[in-house]
Amino acid sequence: MIDWTPFTLSFKLAFVTTLILLLIGIPVAWWLANTRSRLKPFIEALVSMPLVLPPTVIGFYVLWLLAPESMIGSLLEKIGIEVVFAFPGLVIGSILYSFPFMVQPLQSGFESVDRSIIEASYVAGKSQLETLLRVVLPAIKPSLLSAIIITFAHTIGEFGVVLMVGGSIPGKTQVASIAIYEYVEALDYEHAHIYSLIMLAISFAVLLSVYWLNRRFKRVAQW
Amino acid sequence: MVALGLRKILRDFTLEVSLRIERSEFVVIQGPSGSGKTTLLRIIAGLEKAEGAIEMEGERWLDEDGSLPPQKRSIGFVFQNYALFPTMSVLQNLLFVQNDKSFALHLLRLVDMLDLKERYPHELSGGQKQRVALARAYMRRPKVMLLDEPLSALDPAIRTHLQSKIKELHEEFGTTTFMVSHDVAESYRLADRIVLLERGRVREILDKEALLSHKTHHVGEVVDIKDGKAYVAFMGQIFRIPATKDMEVGQMVPLQIGEIRAL
Numbered sequence: 307m308i309d310w311t312p313f314t315l316s317f318k319l320a321f322v323t324t325l326i327l328l329l330i331g332i333p334v335a336w337w338l339a340n341t342r343s344r345l346k347p348f349i350e351a352l353v354s355m356p357l358v359l360p361p362t363v364i365g366f367y368v369l370w371l372l373a374p375e376s377m378i379g380s381l382l383e384k385i386g387i388e389v390v391f392a393f394p395g396l397v398i399g400s401i402l403y404s405f406p407f408m409v410q411p412l413q414s415g416f417e418s419v420d421r422s423i424i425e426a427s428y429v430a431g432k433s434q435l436e437t438l439l440r441v442v443l444p445a446i447k448p449s450l451l452s453a454i455i456i457t458f459a460h461t462i463g464e465f466g467v468v469l470m471v472g473g474s475i476p477g478k479t480q481v482a483s484i485a486i487y488e489y490v491e492a493l494d495y496e497h498a499h500i501y502s503l504i505m506l507a508i509s510f511a512v513l514l515s516v517y518w519l520n521r522r523f524k525r526v527a528q529w
Numbered sequence: 530m531v532a533l534g535l536r537k538i539l540r541d542f543t544l545e546v547s548l549r550i551e552r553s554e555f556v557v558i559q560g561p562s563g564s565g566k567t568t569l570l571r572i573i574a575g576l577e578k579a580e581g582a583i584e585m586e587g588e589r590w591l592d593e594d595g596s597l598p599p600q601k602r603s604i605g606f607v608f609q610n611y612a613l614f615p616t617m618s619v620l621q622n623l624l625f626v627q628n629d630k631s632f633a634l635h636l637l638r639l640v641d642m643l644d645l646k647e648r649y650p651h652e653l654s655g656g657q658k659q660r661v662a663l664a665r666a667y668m669r670r671p672k673v674m675l676l677d678e679p680l681s682a683l684d685p686a687i688r689t690h691l692q693s694k695i696k697e698l699h700e701e702f703g704t705t706t707f708m709v710s711h712d713v714a715e716s717y718r719l720a721d722r723i724v725l726l727e728r729g730r731v732r733e734i735l736d737k738e739a740l741l742s743h744k745t746h747h748v749g750e751v752v753d754i755k756d757g758k759a760y761v762a763f764m765g766q767i768f769r770i771p772a773t774k775d776m777e778v779g780q781m782v783p784l785q786i787g788e789i790r791a792l
Contacts, residue, residue, distance in 0.1 A: 420610070420612065422608045422610055422612035423612050423613070423614055423615070425576055425599070425606070425608070425612070426606065426608065426612040426613075426614070426665075427614070427625075428576070428598075428599045428600055429574055429576070429599045429600075429602075429604055429605070429606040430625065430626040430665075430668070430669065431600045431601075431626070431669060432600065432625075433600060440625065441614055441616075441625075444616040445614075445615055445616055447616075
């Protein structure tokens with residue numbers, strides 16, 4: 307029998323991470339696409355850091371910042387939130403790790419929007435928020451979808467950060483990628499094979515849907 | 530009445546304009562490219578910052594205390610590249626501005642776009658898009674209409690048709706209108722007054738009387754200077770006039786009708 311818990315945990319983690327990142331990523335990407343601030347290169351570099359940093363480094367810092375002995379960790383512990391070696395810790399680590407995968411496609415989407423349709427909305431009396439929600443986001447639907455799907459897929463495939471922050475507690479923090487690692491460690495190649503194959507199929511399906519959707523949108527959006 | 534006195538430092542020169550315009554007047558702003566026409570329009574709309582003051586029928590849109598954002602100014606703006614919302618149908622483009630369906634349908638009827646109201650922008654021709662943009666700009670029943678070379682991307686037959694539409698809409702609503710135009714024929718057809726802008730300054734304002742009187746200057750754009758002759762675009766054709774020393778290509782020059790020669 308296959309134990310599906312690691313997969314459901316992976317999906318739950320990816321779902322929560324993507325949802326939170328969407329809410330943080332849209333304003334950050336919008337700001338980056340519109341700002342003339344001198345801080346822009348610094349923020350851009352910061353956003354992209356997880357692309358080049360080893361995941362263990364991110365994991366280590368999250369651990370260090372949120373451990374029960376740390377200031378934030380002890381505060382969270384007092385109000386009864388367990389972070390390290392628990393699901394909330396996985397979410398925080400994943401948010402940091404997948405940040406650029408959400409922000410970068412959104413930012414380039416925002417930058418590609420014709421400035422005059424934004425101005426047309428302003429002179430129509432619409433606020434920046436309403437313009438963003440009703441004019442800009444619908445116009446960058448392909449970028450929005452790739453940002454969501456890639457962030458989701460990237461979080462499912464994550465390993466280092468999750469292992470550092472969450473450990474490998476079955477049913478609690480043991481996501482699919484870590485379960486595979488554990489099976490290999492235990493020389494249980496049969497299960498490792500089955501789990502890997504499932505991951506392979508899921509990843510392929512996700513990427514296929516991104517490219518398929520992009521193709522469809524390009525055909526629809528020829529204006 | 531619209532009164533404005535503006536100053537803005539641009540890359541090559543300083544834009545310095547003061548104007549008083551009567552309510553319902555149709556003002557065409559003409560001038561060579563890069564003379565600050567579009568910038569002037571964008572400042573009136575609040576899309577660009579400037580020093581100075583704008584007073585609009587008793588309302589202060591700009592003064593030393595600050596600037597009213599474009600959202601709070603009663604304006605309609607038509608962009609050169611139409612700027613229709615790509616994910617909305619023709620009718621939705623209008624309703625986005627103001628959710629007043631009967632007014633939207635009335636405007637679409639005026640610009641002959643009622644039959645195409647369910648189409649999306651990518652399914653329309655340039656002329657059709659600009660008619661929708663024009664109707665959309667009237668949805669707010671603005672005090673001031675700003676038209677930034679709305680017809681320059683269209684071919685001549687469609688231009689003439691759209692000029693009539695602009696004129697009809699102006700007559701129906703009596704909205705004070707500023708229109709940037711390169712086309713001399715167009716300006717003469719639509720304008721009550723023409724403001725000639727050159728390197729950020731008003732060179733001349735031609736009013737209705739001057740337009741109608743025989744002593745008027747006609748204005749043409751210098752397109753080439755060769756062998757002591759200047760070639761000038763005027764009323765959709767190129768004419769030859771004697772060149773003077775300070776003439777430059779791209780400059781708007783007054784023409785003496787007796788002096789111009791067809792090629």
